[in-house]
Amino acid sequence: MHGRAAPALQTPATCNCGKRLARPAQTRMSVVVVGGGVAGLAAASALAERGCAVTVLEAAPALGGRARSFAERSTGDSVDNGQHALMGCYHEFLALLARIGRRGELWESELDVPLWDAERGMQRLACPALPSPLHFAAGVLRFGHLSFRERLSALRAGRALVARFGRSRGEDGAFTVAQALLALRQSPQARRALWDPLTWATLNADPAEASAGLLAAVVGRALLGPRSGSRFLLPALPLSELYAEPARKFIEARGGTVRCRAPVDEVVVQGQRAIGVRSGGELVLASHVILAVPPPAVRRIAPPELRALVPAALERATPIVSVTLWLDRPVGGPDFLGLLDGQTQWLFRVDRIHQRTNAASAEGARIACVRSGASAWLERPTREIAAIALREAAQALEGAAHAKLRHALVLKEVAATLAPAPEIQPLRPGPEGPVRDLLLAGDWTATGLPATLESAALSGHRAAALALAMDQAAA
Structure with a gap:
């Protein structure tokens, strides 16, 4: 990458960005964060905590990006777009949860x-x-x-x-x-x-x-x-309730602005410096711009100098298919289970992990089944996928063989994560590029980690720390 180096912020081992960002800001600067997923909300909440004027622009109707939840129409339950698991070494994501008052909302064990x-x-x-x-x-x-x-x-x-x-x-x-x-x-x-x-x-x-x-x-x-x-941790709340909406409230309570349905058309550059973005014909000016969006969006809205650092190879992604099963009776077994020879790889008893369920399914069971790297399932009919998940749950979970299926939901997250191929890793860019005051964040950037919640939060905190460092250096 071109531009100023920030060695202490480059690696997961030395970053600890969440703690470093807790100190109060010296000046009130303005930042536009494009993207309201984990990376964008980590950056925006950290900057808001430091007293910065933050504007978050998210193109989708709701926050959360690829880690969100929604109301399932048939049952009324809040369903995640994919089951996420965490570990105790997720220091940056846990710092985000602590900042917004949600650290205690995790199922946790050795x-x-x-x-x-x-x-x-x-x-x-x-x-x-x-x-x-x-x-x-x-x-x-x-x-x-x-x-x-x-x-x-x-x-x-x-x-x-x-x-x-x-x-x-x-x-x-x-x-x-x-x-x-x-x-x-x-x-x-x-x-x-x-x-x-x-x-x-x-x-x-x-x-x-x-x-x-x-x-x-x-x-x-x-x-x-x-x-x-x-330590192994699982969200005890739907993802949007766990972090996305609490982060919105945290940012807005500190004078920030969070807009959904606000796609960005372009980053506005003047004299090799980013001065803001254009969204829906409106020019939103800022001291710094953080692009916390996937590579295709960066390549669409960033200036040519930055697009050159985000090659098309970074658009290679691997899918995840999630199946949620609503059964007519409770089932036994552990709260989560790996299947060594299954077509689905992991089963999660969501009703037990969340310790709550909608009244309509209170007497039954709700199980999330996950298949990673699921390219072979993208063209497979959803009814067939649901049947496979039900059959494998019946084999592995006590009592599931006698349960009847009330409802099934199959979700195909086509671009769930950056492809972790060896040849792609050297292409992942750092946070800085040739355009001043324009920073990158996202789980796909060069964090030294796979594209996880931790990688996303780390990248967001790193971009926030760099924006503050730039502002202090200029002052």
């Missing part, structure tokens, strides 16, 4: 992941309350889907993965997860039962296509870092 197959039934990867990395070692050594020899090999491979492929360059940087695990001599069963589920869940792609460097970042932060980083 890392305890039940994984099911027809042969061995349910086995748990459960990490006890021991100091890191002993907690992860103890969990793997008791993992029933692997032989004792495979467990020892997996522990060695975890450390080797981080050491060799974490932030790797050159030949190692081009390795896929599958190639890296083969080089680390992981057995087919270890890949199937441990590494593949982790890859699908965190990178949203087939291990044969996903970057080993990104998986190394996940393992280093979530499993081999501080024990608190491995």
Whole structure:
């Protein structure tokens, strides 16, 4: 990237942007944030907290971007557009929740992941309350889907993965997860039962296509870092209630403006400096502009100098298909469950996780079924997808085989995340470009992480910190 460098803000390990942004602002500056998803709301709320005049412009009818909820017409329940899971190492997203008063609205536990197959039934990867990395070692050594020899090999491979492929360059940087695990001599069963589920869940792609460097970042932060980083968290509220609407209220309470149905036509540049944006014929002036939108939108509205840093390859995305099942009776089993050989990969008992449901379905069960990297399902009929999800839930969850389906909803998020292919990672841009006072944010930018809620929040906080630093330097 061109422009001023900000090394302390470039990497997840050193950023801790959420805490650094808590100090009061020295001057009142104005910022336009384009995009009301996680990245945009993280940036906007951080700047509003610092006393800046913030305007958020979102093209959609509601905030949240690719992490939002909506009222399902048939049941009246609030449904997420996709089930999201978090970990304790999501420091930036958790900082966003703390800022807007929502940190306590999470289902939370030590890392305890039940994984099911027809042969061995349910086995748990459960990490006890021991100091890191002993907690992860103890969990793997008791993992029933692997032989004792495979467990020892997996522990060695975890450390080797981080050491060799974490932030790797050159030949190692081009390795896929599958190639890296083969080089680390992981057995087919270890890949199937441990590494593949982790890859699908965190990178949203087939291990044969996903970057080993990104998986190394996940393992280093979530499993081999501080024990608190491995804690498993799930939203206990629908996503819009968890963060999107509280962030709006937080920003507006501090004098900011949040507009939905406000698409931006272009960034207005004067003398190699961004001075605002044009939205619906209106010129919105600002000291700084933060583009917190996906690559196609950046390429459409940004000036040519910035578009050159966002190549078309960054529009490659991987889909997620989510199926919500409403059953006529309660079912047993854990609150969430991984299916090792299923076409759906994860089941979540949403009624238990949210600890509430609409009165119309109060006596039944509501289950969310997720398939990551779901390109093969995009053309598949929704009725067929729902039947697969129901069949697999009936096999894995106690009592589900006797339940009747009341209603099913299939959601296909076509561009759920940036494709995690190794060749794409070097193309991800940093926050600054050749146009002064114009910054980028989004889970697809160069955060060193896969395209997750944490990557989005980190990028938003980083852009906010840079905007403040620019303003202070100019002053």
